[in-house]
Amino acid sequence: MGADLILSFIPCADTRKKGRRREFVSLVKRLSEDVLKDLYGEAKTEKARKKLIGCFDRIEELKNLRDTGIITPYADTPSLLITGGLSWGDYPTESSEPISSLVEVPGVYEMFARWAVEDEKAREHRREKP
Numbered sequence: 001m002g003a004d005l006i007l008s009f010i011p012c013a014d015t016r017k018k019g020r021r022r023e024f025v026s027l028v029k030r031l032s033e034d035v036l037k038d039l040y041g042e043a044k045t046e047k048a049r050k051k052l053i054g055c056f057d058r059i060e061e062l063k064n065l066r067d068t069g070i071i072t073p074y075a076d077t078p079s080l081l082i083t084g085g086l087s088w089g090d091y092p093t094e095s096s097e098p099i100s101s102l103v104e105v106p107g108v109y110e111m112f113a114r115w116a117v118e119d120e121k122a123r124e125h126r127r128e129k130p
Contacts, residue, residue: 006092007084008099010108012070013115015059020115027107028052039104052105055098067093078116 015021028049036048059081062068068083083099085092091100103109 003086003088005084006087006096007082008096008103009080009082010059010099010103011112011116012063012079012081013112014119015056015115017115017119021056024056024108024111025053027111028105031105035106039101052101055101058098059102062095062098065095068095078113078120 013020015024031049033045036045040048040051062083063070063081067085068081070079071082072079081099083093083095085096091097102112
């Protein structure tokens with residue numbers, strides 16, 4: 001018996017951009033009671049939804065913590081916000097729980113990946129302008 005290495009990551013998108021929070025909240029509101037129970041056990045569905053929205057609202061803050069990093073695993077993929085460490089059954093870092101909670105929700109990883117690609121294209125467009 002020993003510790004396990006746990007890594008949590010999500011595409012690094014700017015969640016402050018107009019309309020993104022609304023899109024995320026819309027996805028969370030569409031989640032069925034069964035999905036929420038699978039994610040949070042017997043937690044009340046509204047409490048689970050609030051928790052997910054709270055995790056979303058923390059993403060920008062997490063980018064500046066010492067227990068997270070931003071990596072680009074391949075040139076043609078979006079950067080990832082990553083955290084992790086050794087775990088003895090709990091979350092290894094303060095940032096692990098909100099990131100893990102988000103990526104466990106169906107559709108969230110894909111949403112963040114789409115946003116991250118949009119962000120990168122916007123940065124490239126700004127660099128090309130004289």
